Amino acid sequence: MITARYHREIPQRYRLEAGKCTKCGYVAFPPRLVCPKCNTKKFKPIVLKDEGKIITYTVIRVGPDKFSKETPYAIGIIELNDKLRLTAQIAGVVDFDKLKIGQKVKLVFRKIQDDGKAGIHMYGYKAVLV
Amino acid sequence: MRDVVVIGAGMTKFGELWGKSIKDIFVEAALKAIEDAGVKQIDSMYVGAMSSGLFVGQEHLGAVMADYLGVTPIPATHVESACASGGVSFRQAYLEVASGASDIVLAGGVEKMTDGADVTEALATAADQEYEVYQGVTFPGLYAMIAHAHMKEFGTTRKQLAAVAVKNHRNGAKNPNAQFRSDITIDQVLNATMVSDPFGLLDCSPVSDGAAAVIVTTMEIAKKLKKKPIKVIASAQASDTIALHSRPSITTLGSVVNAAKKAYKMAGLKPSDIDLCEVHDCFTIAEIVVSEDLGFFKKGEGGKAAEKGLTAIGGKIPINTSGGLKSKGHPVGATGIAQIIELYEQLNGKAGDRQVKGARIGMAQNMGGSGASCVIHILEGGK
Ligand SMILES: [Zn+2]
Numbered sequence: 001m002i003t004a005r006y007h008r009e010i011p012q013r014y015r016l017e018a019g020k021c022t023k024c025g026y027v028a029f030p031p032r033l034v035c036p037k038c039n040t041k042k043f044k045p046i047v048l049k050d051e052g053k054i055i056t057y058t059v060i061r062v063g064p065d066k067f068s069k070e071t072p073y074a075i076g077i078i079e080l081n082d083k084l085r086l087t088a089q090i091a092g093v094v095d096f097d098k099l100k101i102g103q104k105v106k107l108v109f110r111k112i113q114d115d116g117k118a119g120i121h122m123y124g125y126k127a128v129l130v
Numbered sequence: 131m132r133d134v135v136v137i138g139a140g141m142t143k144f145g146e147l148w149g150k151s152i153k154d155i156f157v158e159a160a161l162k163a164i165e166d167a168g169v170k171q172i173d174s175m176y177v178g179a180m181s182s183g184l185f186v187g188q189e190h191l192g193a194v195m196a197d198y199l200g201v202t203p204i205p206a207t208h209v210e211s212a213c214a215s216g217g218v219s220f221r222q223a224y225l226e227v228a229s230g231a232s233d234i235v236l237a238g239g240v241e242k243m244t245d246g247a248d249v250t251e252a253l254a255t256a257a258d259q260e261y262e263v264y265q266g267v268t269f270p271g272l273y274a275m276i277a278h279a280h281m282k283e284f285g286t287t288r289k290q291l292a293a294v295a296v297k298n299h300r301n302g303a304k305n306p307n308a309q310f311r312s313d314i315t316i317d318q319v320l321n322a323t324m325v326s327d328p329f330g331l332l333d334c335s336p337v338s339d340g341a342a343a344v345i346v347t348t349m350e351i352a353k354k355l356k357k358k359p360i361k362v363i364a365s366a367q368a369s370d371t372i373a374l375h376s377r378p379s380i381t382t383l384g385s386v387v388n389a390a391k392k393a394y395k396m397a398g399l400k401p402s403d404i405d406l407c408e409v410h411d412c413f414t415i416a417e418i419v420v421s422e423d424l425g426f427f428k429k430g431e432g433g434k435a436a437e438k439g440l441t442a443i444g445g446k447i448p449i450n451t452s453g454g455l456k457s458k459g460h461p462v463g464a465t466g467i468a469q470i471i472e473l474y475e476q477l478n479g480k481a482g483d484r485q486v487k488g489a490r491i492g493m494a495q496n497m498g499g500s501g502a503s504c505v506i507h508i509l510e511g512g513k
Contacts, residue, residue, distance in 0.1 A: 008388055030261065034488040056275035056282070056380050057331065060266065064250045067266045077265055077275060077375040085375040089260045096327070101282045112264065 005041070006122050013124035014109065018084065019043030027084050050083065050107040052080035059096045064115050066085070072096070078105055078127050091126040106130045131228040135359035136509065138167025139471040144340035144459030145255035145309040152186050152242040152341075153198045157340035159464075160199050160238055167345035167507075168355050174205045174234040177218030178239035179463035180212050180498075183250040184252040186245050195238070202453065212256035212498030215410060216238060216342065216466025216506035217367075222367045223346040224507075232350035233351060238343035239468070241461035249337050250301040253462070256499040258373040270326035270334055272374050277328055279380040281429065290433030291414040292319035295332050295456055297442050298411060302453020302485040309338050309459030309470075333414040342467035344474065360477050363491075364399075364508035366392035374500045378415035383501035384462050386423040390495075391507040394425075399491065404508070406476055407447060407493040408469035408488045413452040417441075420495055421449060424506075443486060451484045452477060466496035470507065477511030 011017040012030045012124060019031030023040040029048060055081075057076030060067075065115050067073065074090040093099060105127040110125040140162020142155045150158075156177065164172065183189040189208070196206035211218040216239030223237035228415070243249055257272060280286045302308040312459060314332060322330030349380045352359040366389035371377055378470060394400060401424060411417035418432035421493055426447045427435045435441055441449040452458050452472035455465055473492035475481045481489075490511050497504040 004442040005260075009264075013281045038501070055375075056279035057270045058278060059324075060268055061267070061324045061326060062270070063266060064254065064268060065248055066251075070266070075265060075271055077277075077380065082442060087267055087373065089265055089358045101278065113266070122264075126319050 003118055003120060006120065016048040016060065016107070018044045018046050018048050027082065028088060029084050030096045048084055049081050050118045052105060054090070054099070054101055054103045055079045056083060056101055057090060057099050059099070066116060074099055076127065078107070088118070089126045092128050103122060131169065131229060134346055134362045135349055136344050136354045136360065136362065136474050137347055137355060137357040138163045138169070139343070139474045140166055140344035140467055141342035141471055142340050142431035143294070143307050144338045144461055144468070146244050147329050147339040148244065152182060152188060152240060153194060155242065155339060155341040156195050156238060156240040157198050159240070159343040160236055163236060163345050167357070168365055168498070169234050169345060172201060172204065172234050173347070174238045175201065175236040176219040176238065177206065177208045178215035178466060179208060179241055180210060180215050181252050181255060181464060182242070184255065188328065207214050209338070210383055211464045211503050211505070214466060214496045214498035214503045215463040217437030217494065217507070218466070220344065220346070220467060220470055220507060221365050221367060224362050234345065235349045236343055237346055237467060238341065239464035239466055240341040240414045241463040242278070242339045243337045243461060244339050263449045265513060267324065268454070268461065270329055272330050272434050273288045273413035273415055274326040274421060275374065276500070277413070280415060280419065281328070281506060283381055284433070286418065288320060288435035289316060290437045290512050291328070291333055291418070293436040294411060294414040294417045295319045296435065297338055298454040298456040300449050301443065301451050301484055302457025305453045308453045308457050309336055310457045314324050323343060328414060331483045335412045335455035336459035338463045340459055342460035342464045342471055344467060358478060359513045360474050360512065362505070362507060362512045363423055363510045364393040364397035366396060367503070367505040368392070368501050371502055372502045380386050381419060382503065383419055383497070384512055385497065385501050385504035386406045386420055386495065387418040389504040389506045390424050393508055397508045400510065403491055404447060404493045405489045405491045406451055407449050407495065408452060408472050409449055409495045411450055411456050414456070417449065417454065418511070424493070424495060435450070437498050443484060448486050451481065451486060466494070466505065469494035469496055475511045
């Protein structure tokens with residue numbers, strides 16, 4: 001992944017910046033140019049709250065090459081308290097059998113992966129159990 | 131719109147075809163289809179392939195395949211819709227003949243997945259790169275999350291998931307073109323190496339090479355060629371959010387529901403009218419969810435139905451008589467066409483040991499990604 005491609009997502013990955021449709025209230029994460037619900041093109045920037053729960057999850061035991069050092073790892077769909085959903089690794093889980101749908105989590109700032117060619121560290125959000 | 135029929139089919143064996151190139155296998159399937167149809171020329175062709183650029187470093191497949199098939203200068207188009215590329219290729223051929231733009235069109239699909247690419251990474255390009263794949267999700271991972279949600283919501287069990295794999299292997303063992311022609315047991319599925327919880331290796335379709343092609347034409351030409359016409363009575367396609375997490379429900383595939391609604395309406399049929407169905411069982415849970423979203427079973431009942439044998443040959447609605455993606459193999463771009471070929475053989479009464487008695491109406495459901503696209507066709511056998 002080239003540096004520019006990583007860099008332009010920083011507002012979302014570092015600060016959870018989203019766009020809220022000024023007409024219907026749809027929250028777009030990442031921000032969009034047009035609302036998929038009402039087709040309005042006006043959004044105002046908001047910052048998502050970092051707490052939520054696990055909607056579903058899995059433990060990836062055969063991962064892509066770039067995650068080979070971390071495999072196995074847990075990943076889930078997280079619903080934040082403002083109802084917005086996103087996909088994130090669930091970090092710091094020692095016993096995968098204890099993972100459950102509905103568990104409360106908090107998003108934290110972590111290193112996600114390294115870029116193989118440029119060698120840059122790439123960061124973002126992971127969920128941790130609370 | 132004109133009536134459109136399928137009059138010829140050809141496919142390679144699916145599997146690890148290390149001795150053959152992507153061009154070899156496509157041309158092999160296309161030549162068989164042309165020969166089977168008994169046509170002298172084709173007017174146009176479509177090549178469905180998900181990611182030949184990543185798998186073998188070759189794009190521009192329309193021109194590549196037209197060249198090697200020896201049919202230049204006819205129009206030749208590569209269509210891509212992830213694992214639904216084959217189904218969309220067939221739909222494009224259907225639309226071209228239905229519209230009157232062409233009379234005889236070849237719809238093909240191909241994928242060469244064992245030539246050394248990082249298959250997990252290539253397949254993951256069908257998901258949201260920035261907001262799913264970046265976090266480390268894989269395709270087994272996405273469907274595994276659907277499975278966990280389905281288990282929590284409806285009480286679906288790992289054994290019910292395993293029943294899908296066991297049934298599809300039983301069917302695939304009777305298909306000479308299948309990658310795996312062996313029976314497996316529930317215990318083997320449950321005890322296989324874990325890939326992505328709750329999936330073991332035998333809950334997942336394999337990495338495969340393969341190509342498939344059919345010839346699509348008009349009713350008049352089929353009659354002239356004295357072919358039993360297998361008529362396309364519905365062609366429907368729908369899309370959904372690219373990211374699984376953006377959907378209102380994790381256990382319903384909106385693209386399947388929407389495409390099915392259109393397909394049933396176009397054919398004037400309901401789920402109980404379908405005699406057999408090929409569904410996109412890339413993972414065991416996919417067959418269960420799709421069997422519900424197509425209306426064969428109530429939401430949440432798909433797992434029980436598989437366990438009770440309602441989807442076996444001779445059951446209420448035989449699903450994946452070919453062996454499905456699980457046992458027949460899943461060369462992603464070829465899958466949608468291979469499904470059409472299974473219907474073509476079944477509706478012609480030529481499916482051998484896996485023949486569904488009296489099969490007259492068949493459905494093929496092909497989807498891409500975690501269900502961000504779905505294409506459905508309904509075919510009717512000639513009387
Ligand atoms: Zn809106």
